[in-house]
Amino acid sequence: MSSPLQFAVFGHPIAHSLSPPIHQAFARQFGIELAYRTIDAPPSTFADAVKHFFDHEGGRGANVTLPHKAAAFALADEHTQAAARVGTANVLTRRPDGGLVAHNTDGAGMVRDLTERHGIDLRGHDTLMLGAGGAARGVAWSLFDAGVATLTIVNRTPAAADALADAIGEPARVHTRYWEELGNIGSYDLIVNATSAGTLGQSFTLPFSLAASRALCYDLGYGKSAVGFLAWARAANALYAYDGLGMLIETAADAFELWHGKRxxxxxxxxSLRAQGS
Incomplete structure (x- = not known):
């Protein structure tokens, strides 16, 4: 009997990931047998861990989450247009010649979750992005594709926010502000938490004045990592407060289709995951 196809998700930390049950659920829809596991790799060993997985463990494809999305992009031999635009990767596929292809489906997955699952029209939104790392880069361009009017990026390290704004190249619509200014920069229709604070167990306090009267607040994380931000959003009387579970599932579906040719x-x-409390 042939052994199941090998897939994995790389991150640090990664034990909390729902990617394995999601991919197993997708596989059951088509009667596909696969092995999908988490691989916890600190930044210092990430490249070696990826190489070992693909070269020696029969790896067919991998998802990548923080803090490795930029490193995954750099590691790849080929980059899709979406990955090249944002400079990060959340999916790696293997070419027949053994080379790795970097993909980024984060932004498309987030927009699909908001517009198709939750029925939100993003056109015309004034948007605040908290964070400027790999997660923020992954979704920023897709927000413009979906029609947001402006994007203000705030990061604890201002240089990273400035670099992301420069990369987007829309100076009339993209602005950066200092984290210390959050209390007096006005209110926003869409607030995206792209920081790693929740995942790392860190808390941060935000002024309620950031949330406009009909604000949509969205955390790119899910589960426990999103609890603090969503609690703030509800306390700020945001009209909508969503975590990134739907985005995770949509990006997983994109990866699954890349690997198996089936949507x-x-x-x-x-x-099912919502019913289980995820």
């Missing part, structure tokens, strides 16, 4: 139905998986 899974995401909604039953989303509803």
């Amino acid at each position: 899974p139905d995401t909604e039953p998986v989303y509803q």
Whole structure:
């Protein structure tokens, strides 16, 4: 009997990941047998861990989460247009010649979750992005594709926010502000938490004045990592407060289609995980 196809998600930390059950649920829809596991790799060993997985463990594809998305992009031999635009990767696929291809489906997954699952029209939104790392880069361009009016980027390290703004190249619509200014920069229709604070167990306090009367607040994380931000959003009377579970499932579906050539139905998986308290 042939052994199952090998897939994995790389991150640090990664034990909390829901990617393994999501991919197993997708595989059951098509009767595909696969092995999908988490691989915890600190930055110092990430490149070696990826190489070992693909070269010696029969790896067919991998998802990549923080803090490795920029490193995954740098590691690849080829980059899709979406990955090249943002400079980070959340999916790696293997070419027949053994080379790795970097993909980035983060932004498309987030927009699909908001517009298709939650029925949100993003056009015309004044948007605040908290964070400027790999997660923020992954979704920034897609927000413009979806029609947001402006994007203000705030990061604890201002240079990273400035670098992201420069990369987007829309000086009339993209602005950066200092974290210390959050209390007096006005209110926003869409607030995206792209920081790693929740995942790392850190808390941060935000002024309620950031949330406009009909604000949509969205955390790119999910589960425990999103609890603090969503609690703030509700206390700030935001109209909508969503975590990134739907985005995770949508990006997983993109990866699954890249690897297997089949598009899974995401909604039953989303509803099942929500019912389980995820």
